[in-house]
Amino acid sequence: MAVKGIGGKVAKPDYSDNKIVLAMVGLPARGKSYLSNKLQIYLKWLEYDVKVFNVGQLRRTRARQKAQQSGVKEEHTASWFSHDNQSANESREKLAQDSLEMLIQWLKEGGNVGIHDATNSTHSRRAWIEQRVKQEKGFNLIFLESVCDDPAIIATNVALKVTSGDPDYKDISPEVAKRDFLRRIHEYEKVYETITEEHLSYLRIVNVGSNVTVSNIHGYLASRIAFYLMNLHLKPRSIYLSRHGESQFNVEGKIGGDSLLSQRGMQYAGALPALITDNIGDAPLTVWTSTLRRTIQTGSNLPYPKLTWKSLDELDAGVCDGMTYEEIEQAYPDDFANRDEDKFNYRYRGGESYRDVVVRLEPVIMELERQENILIIGHQAILRCLYAYFHNLPQADLPYIKIPLHTVIKLTPKAYGCDEER
Known part of the structure; x- marks a missing residue:
């Protein structure tokens, strides 16, 4: 039942x-x-x-x-x-x-x-x-x-x-x-x-x-x-967003967890240094990751200073951590439907909503505004929130922003907007 x-x-x-x-x-x-x-x-x-x-x-x-x-x-x-x-x-x-x-x-x-x-x-x-x-x-x-x-x-x-x-x-x-x-x-x-x-x-x-x-x-x-x-400044800079490489949980269709990278994810981690270096050249760069292994592993080959942020950890799925969406729908059909209707406000029991994540990320935003070139290797929900901030997108749209695997998004803040390259 x-x-x-x-x-x-x-x-x-x-x-x-x-x-x-x-x-x-x-x-x-x-x-x-x-x-x-x-x-x-x-x-x-x-x-x-x-x-x-x-x-x-x-x-x-x-x-x-x-x-x-x-x-x-x-x-x-x-x-x-x-x-x-x-x-x-x-x-x-x-x-x-x-x-x-x-x-x-x-x-x-x-x-x-x-x-x-x-x-x-x-x-x-x-x-x-x-x-x-x-x-x-x-x-x-x-x-x-x-x-x-x-x-x-x-x-x-x-x-x-x-x-x-x-x-x-x-x-x-x-x-x-x-x-x-x-x-x-x-x-x-x-x-x-x-x-x-x-x-x-x-x-x-x-x-x-x-x-x-x-x-x-x-x-x-x-x-x-x-x-x-x-914390604001006008120095030219770019912010690079990348999800971690494909993880074992991605392969299995599970959410949350702290799994390691899959073989494809390891290949992405190996290719990332050349991709970033070719783009940024000799300019200084700092790499930010979450505390979870799949982001740290993805950035392990990068020849730049690294900083680990607990605030960048993936949205906490609470009691649904480690489950597939099919398993959640079967075990908790009412809640699955409620989340599907309002992903921004829905909070897993023992976990978080997107709204909670936005509050959690405020110190990250403050620090991003005062920094220069940053590469954030993060998780889908986290990068959606950061992307929405820099592009001034409505909160209701935030959970549906497409942040694909194995893609680097380059954001360059301008006086009245933000340029984007992928």
Whole structure:
């Protein structure tokens, strides 16, 4: 007779008490949107409800709507951003205020972290934001100032702005767009005031991670955000993901366990060093494995420093460890069906769900963000979670990502995404 109740579904954590307004501060081309995007990906991966409210996007949306209604296109060239342009000043302030009101309303409706992506570059603007947020019970305000004095980073950000299809510079040559954008930056520099208000909760990030100042940051989520931002950098690097070579349990169709490699798995382990070396050349690389024998065995021939992580161990199948899926279906048909319906939330009795694994992997993500070239030899469920983080994929899709055996996936983080090669 079938036994029921070997596991159950894990509920999403209740984060309803977390209400943070994160207001960006900084000149254009200083990485504010990059930091906003990275934070959004990280916190969404941890299942917080996060949304970026970008004032520039709101400006462009309203300008497009106005043009459709009136037939007259409003030009937002550098002069529109001049502090001496009173009419434009009023329009910019209205956009910032409306964007903040949308953010606050969204938090009231259940959101956790609203990111106000704007320059917010004067004491008076920040004072207004502070006073407005204070009117909302239980809301916390953090300013995040992005400072950049590295000419190479600024040049890269400017080039990205004028060549990435930004609507402000549609149908304009890159040379003309660059000149106008640099003039826009100059207009903001005339009135820019760095954060000196000692009573504010704020983080100051210099050159996207080379130096970080943390002031008056309190609470679990705020501290988590600060720690994550402290680990970011823009150095070129790649992250290589590979499942262990085929194991004896793979051959037998069993899940979990700590089996050794099969003959085919040994062949893959033998071929892996040449594959990695041909790709990375003389660049430094560190190999991370789980504590299980099949990953350690797969990396044993690699001529690089190695680090073993307990956090990289395969999803714990609990009482089903060592069984085939056919055996699980026969012994526990109800639970087999429940897991098939919701693989992300289903937790084996005595084991884990994918949701549990995501929480377990947070320290790995933190360390990955601060490292350079890394090869992770891991397990299917683990690599699915890491892959989903770097590609910003929904949690519901995570358990179905294809991570085949005997394949190396090369991920190269970029400013606003991640390139992939296989």
